[in-house]
Amino acid sequence: MTTDPLSYDALVRSSERPLLRLGLMLSGSVHTAEDLVQTVFARAHRKWERIGTLDHPEAYLRTMLVNEFLSWRRLLKNGEVPLAEPIEHPTTEDISARQAQRDAAWRLLSVLPRKQRAVLVLRYYEDLPDAEIAELLGVSAGTVRSNAARALATLRTSLPTEDS
Numbered sequence: 001m002t003t004d005p006l007s008y009d010a011l012v013r014s015s016e017r018p019l020l021r022l023g024l025m026l027s028g029s030v031h032t033a034e035d036l037v038q039t040v041f042a043r044a045h046r047k048w049e050r051i052g053t054l055d056h057p058e059a060y061l062r063t064m065l066v067n068e069f070l071s072w073r074r075l076l077k078n079g080e081v082p083l084a085e086p087i088e089h090p091t092t093e094d095i096s097a098r099q100a101q102r103d104a105a106w107r108l109l110s111v112l113p114r115k116q117r118a119v120l121v122l123r124y125y126e127d128l129p130d131a132e133i134a135e136l137l138g139v140s141a142g143t144v145r146s147n148a149a150r151a152l153a154t155l156r157t158s159l160p161t162e163d164s
Contacts, residue, residue, distance in 0.1 A: 006052055016037065019037045019061060022125070025125045026065075040065050062126075062136070063136050111154060111155075115147055119133060122137075130144045
């Protein structure tokens with residue numbers, strides 16, 4: 001436990017963008033990512049006296065976000081297919097090609113079960129080791145590795161061939 005607790009407002013300001021990016025990577029939707037982060041911040045506010053004294057409250061919020069994503073049934077109930085929405089970045093590169101690649105990646109990720117998608121996002125986007133992913137998801141490191149292997153195998157079979 002830390003002796004100098006972080007203010008709730010400071011934590012929200014410092015962690016909002018990273019949490020939104022993680023939520024976007026998990027859900028594939030800017031709006032769903034915003035909903036996830038808002039829900040996490042609301043729950044964190046209610047538990048602030050405990051969370052604010054942690055050494056790494058940002059990691060705690062990240063765990064809350066992943067757990068919230070894994071528990072949401074609304075996406076499945078509504079039959080939403082997660083696709084990336086354009087994010088405005090000033091650049092000279094071909095935005096349409098980048099958007100097409102992003103959409104293709106989201107379509108591929110959308111075929112994965114939620115836990116497998118979370119494992120890949122945490123491993124390759126958040127660059128977390130298997131042990132940390134396992135702790136975050138409440139599973140063994142072996143389960144993380146098997147989920148990653150299954151997810152990658154599914155993605156390989158879903159990739160378009162050069163003939164397509």
